[in-house]
Amino acid sequence: VSSNPIQVVAVTGGKGGVGKTNVSVNLGLALSALGRRTTILDADLGLANIDVLLGLKPRHTLKDVLDGSCSMHEVIINGPQDLKVVPAASGLQEMVKLGPREHAGLISAFSDIAHKMDVLIVDTAAGIADDVLSFLCAAQEIIVVVCNEPTSITDAYALIKILNQQFGINKIRVVANMVRNDADGIAVYEKLQHVTDRFLDVALLHAGSIPQDEQLRRAVQKQRAVLDLYPASKSAQAFRKLALEVDSWPIPTTPTGHLEFFVERLVNEYAVH
Numbered sequence: 001v002s003s004n005p006i007q008v009v010a011v012t013g014g015k016g017g018v019g020k021t022n023v024s025v026n027l028g029l030a031l032s033a034l035g036r037r038t039t040i041l042d043a044d045l046g047l048a049n050i051d052v053l054l055g056l057k058p059r060h061t062l063k064d065v066l067d068g069s070c071s072m073h074e075v076i077i078n079g080p081q082d083l084k085v086v087p088a089a090s091g092l093q094e095m096v097k098l099g100p101r102e103h104a105g106l107i108s109a110f111s112d113i114a115h116k117m118d119v120l121i122v123d124t125a126a127g128i129a130d131d132v133l134s135f136l137c138a139a140q141e142i143i144v145v146v147c148n149e150p151t152s153i154t155d156a157y158a159l160i161k162i163l164n165q166q167f168g169i170n171k172i173r174v175v176a177n178m179v180r181n182d183a184d185g186i187a188v189y190e191k192l193q194h195v196t197d198r199f200l201d202v203a204l205l206h207a208g209s210i211p212q213d214e215q216l217r218r219a220v221q222k223q224r225a226v227l228d229l230y231p232a233s234k235s236a237q238a239f240r241k242l243a244l245e246v247d248s249w250p251i252p253t254t255p256t257g258h259l260e261f262f263v264e265r266l267v268n269e270y271a272v273h
Contacts, residue, residue, distance in 0.1 A: 010121075010135055025123075044088055157196065174192060
């Protein structure tokens with residue numbers, strides 16, 4: 001078992017189009033800039049896009065690790081600012097069918113790289129599919145990205161309700177994305193909190209707000225992270241603030257804070273589904 005506890009943060013959204021991959025990537029870069037060794041696991045099995053967003057070209061995926069055709073070290077690609085990326089593999093959908101040997105293989109593959117990271121950001125698919133829920137239940141911290149649209153808030157609520165009522169998760173953090181300003185972001189968070197407080201037993205915490213930013217849109221078109229391309233932009237500043245917030249969250253000191261336990265919980269969640 002690796003010796004250093006690792007912060008596992010899953011980033012998700014009730015629906016597509018809320019910008020969660022942008023949040024994952026730029027949060028990862030901002031944490032890297034703070035000196036935290038950060039890896040992003042692209043867990044959007046259907047529409048993997050972290051490599052696209054960063055203009056990276058993966059040669060291998062986790063599927064190759066499970067096949068034994070390459071090591072975890074060969075799968076990881078280097079992003080800007082020393083950010084590491086584990087590209088998505090449609091092969092993860094086959095985790096449902098993995099036997100004990102492959103389970104052990106997956107756990108040891110992640111153990112191989114555990115000593116090289118402080119933070120693992122898991123960028124999930126949108127929605128409430130089983131694989132998304134599995135990743136979320138295995139993580140220590142869940143960030144739900146919402147924007148100021150009724151559908152985004154309704155879908156975020158549906159996701160939080162399932163996590164709370166079916167899986168007993170009682171603490172979720174919210175990032176308001178594409179808002180006009182901080183006050184707007186807090187208003188979006190409060191709309192969601194108003195409903196969760198009434199119907200669910202869950203602590204909803206405001207993690208931060210990311211403003212609507214033309215430079216972020218331009219960075220996406222150029223396949224670069226806004227933090228990398230326009231470090232002085234409004235959104236880049238907001239991501240740095242978010243990273244400071246994430247950096248202040250407690251890291252579990254129990255054995256369950258280790259990376260193997262994240263993978264083990266993930267495998268168990270898959271088995272349950």
